[in-house]
Every structure is written in C-alpha cells, then in structure tokens.
Amino acid sequence: MLHLAETFYSIQGEGLLAGVPSFFIRFTGCNLRCVWCDTPYTSWKPEGEKRSLEDVLAEVQAQACGYVVVTGGEPMIHPEVVTLCARLKQAGQHITIETNGTVFRELACDLMSISPKLRNSTPWKRAQGRWAAAHEQARWRPDIVQQLMAHYPYQLKFVVADPADLEEIRALAAEVKADPRRVLLMPEGRSSKTLRERTWIASACREYGYRYGPRLHVHLWGDRRGI
Ligand code: SF4
Structure with a gap:
C-alpha cells in the first residue's frame, strides 16, 4: 500500500522537464518542516489515504x-517507493523523483530532482518553533546529496527567497561539487506577481552559469492544489 496525498495529471511546472505533461504521485509525510512549505497537507498537517500499488499503476x-x-x-522516507518505481520502470515510464535530499535509496529513477533546503526554510517562528532545531539539523546532508548525484541523473534545485540566499547556494553547490549546469535557482513565491518581481534571480543565473527554474504551474494556475 502507498500512503498518498493525491494523484493527478498535469504539466511539470519545475526543473529541466518543465512543460512536459506528467502524471504526479504525491506521497504524504515529510521529515522536514519548511516554514514556507507549498504542500503543507503533506508536512505540517499531513493528509491522505492508503492506495494499493495496482490501483495507482492502473491510473x-x-x-x-x-x-x-x-x-x-x-x-x-517511504520504503514502498522502491517497488513503485520498479513497477513504473517495467511499464516503460520515465520517472522523476522530487526529494529534499536527506534520504538515499537504491531504486529505478531517470531524473533525481534534489531540492536541499536553505536556512530560509527553518521554521523558527512557526508552531512555537518546536520543529526548528530538528529541521535545521536535518535539512542539509551533503553526504546524501553526493550519493544521489553519483547514482542518478540529477538536477539540484534551490528555492530562493532573498538575495542573501545566493551566497549560501554557491557554498552548498561547491561543497558537493555540483555541475553548475545542473543547478537550478527557483524563485520562492505563490503568485505570478511575486515570481516576476524576483528578476535578480535571473541575473544571478547569468553570473554563475546556473539555470533559471520556472514555476510554470504557478504562472498558469496560481497557488492551487492538484494541478
Ligand atoms: S521538504 Fe519542505 S517543502 Fe518539501 S514537503 Fe517537506 S516541508 Fe514541504
């Protein structure tokens, strides 16, 4: 059984495959608690249901x-992801895994989309700060990130909220020896207006040779679930 928040068919909005029609399988539950999490129904207040593997594969x-x-x-964090990916591969699917880069597993994967969380993610002032210390300790695992990069075709995707984040990103990318062409800077924001205002991120991409990571789904549909 798979513990899922939702499944849906949409267009990949982020990363190297932005624009590609894709089927999304969203697990519920997370080992981090980003203050700005855009899927709080999988982290701060996890929701979802158990679905059989066969049922999801049929969909x-x-x-x-x-x-x-x-x-x-x-x-x-879900052991069942290994069997799910093996069956998807058998069925001829291209598999992207979107992960925060804190857990390693050996599995079938065509693109490991690793999104390590920066200092800007730590929830010092949310929920009386009770998740802050655990999140801060767990959010950056260079050993795991390097293991994932060595095992799978990868992209390293950072959510950027403030110009001050750029120095931290450069340090982290250098620490794991990431190929700059595989590093994506993606603006934090839940509206087209906010994303458009952060043009300094595009300037940073020009300067450092990183890619600009769009959020097509936000531009197309805004901050909505299941799209
Ligand atoms: S890693 Fe952060 S953004 Fe991603 S689901 Fe967990 S809490 Fe949300």
Whole structure:
C-alpha cells in the first residue's frame, strides 16, 4: 500500500522537464518542516489515504503520457517507493523523483530532482518553533546529496527567497561539487506577481552559469492544489 496525498495529471511546472505533461504521485509525510512549505497537507498537517500499488499503476497506465513524477512530502522516507518505481520502470515510464535530499535509496529513477533546503526554510517562528532545531539539523546532508548525484541523473534545485540566499547556494553547490549546469535557482513565491518581481534571480543565473527554474504551474494556475 502507498500512503498518498493525491494523484493527478498535469504539466511539470519545475526543473529541466518543465512543460512536459506528467502524471504526479504525491506521497504524504515529510521529515522536514519548511516554514514556507507549498504542500503543507503533506508536512505540517499531513493528509491522505492508503492506495494499493495496482490501483495507482492502473491510473498511470490510463493516462499513457509516459512521464511520472514521484513527489511529496518526502517520497524517499517511504520504503514502498522502491517497488513503485520498479513497477513504473517495467511499464516503460520515465520517472522523476522530487526529494529534499536527506534520504538515499537504491531504486529505478531517470531524473533525481534534489531540492536541499536553505536556512530560509527553518521554521523558527512557526508552531512555537518546536520543529526548528530538528529541521535545521536535518535539512542539509551533503553526504546524501553526493550519493544521489553519483547514482542518478540529477538536477539540484534551490528555492530562493532573498538575495542573501545566493551566497549560501554557491557554498552548498561547491561543497558537493555540483555541475553548475545542473543547478537550478527557483524563485520562492505563490503568485505570478511575486515570481516576476524576483528578476535578480535571473541575473544571478547569468553570473554563475546556473539555470533559471520556472514555476510554470504557478504562472498558469496560481497557488492551487492538484494541478
Ligand atoms: S521538504 Fe518539501 S514537503 Fe517537506 S516541508 Fe519542505 S517543502 Fe514541504
């Protein structure tokens, strides 16, 4: 059984495959608590239901789009993700896994989308700060990130909220020896207006050779669930 928050068919809004019609399988539950989490129904207040593997695979096959995004929450905390990915691969699907880069598993994956969390994610002032220390300690695991980068085709995707984040990103990317062409800077924000205002992120990409990471789904549909 898979503990899922939702499944849906949409367009990948983020990363190297932005724009590709994809089927999303979203696990519920996360080992982090980002203050700005855009899927709080998988972290701060996890929701969802147990679904059988066969049921989910049938839904994937019915869409026949060929691209599956396994996301969360944090999908890699679920042991069942290994069997899910093996069956998706058998069925000929291209698999992207979206992970915060704190857990390693050996599994079938065509693109490991690693999104390590910066200092700006730590919830010092949320929920009386009771998650802050655990989050701060767990959010950056260079050993795990390097293991994921060595095992899988990868992209390293950072959510950027403030110009001060850039120095931290450069230090983290250098620490794990990431290829700059695989590093994506993605603006934090839940509206098109906020995203458009952060043009300094595009300037940083020009300067450092990183990629600009769009958030197509926000531009197209705004901050809505299941799209
Ligand atoms: S790692 Fe992702 S799902 Fe988990 S709290 Fe942070 S943004 Fe939310």
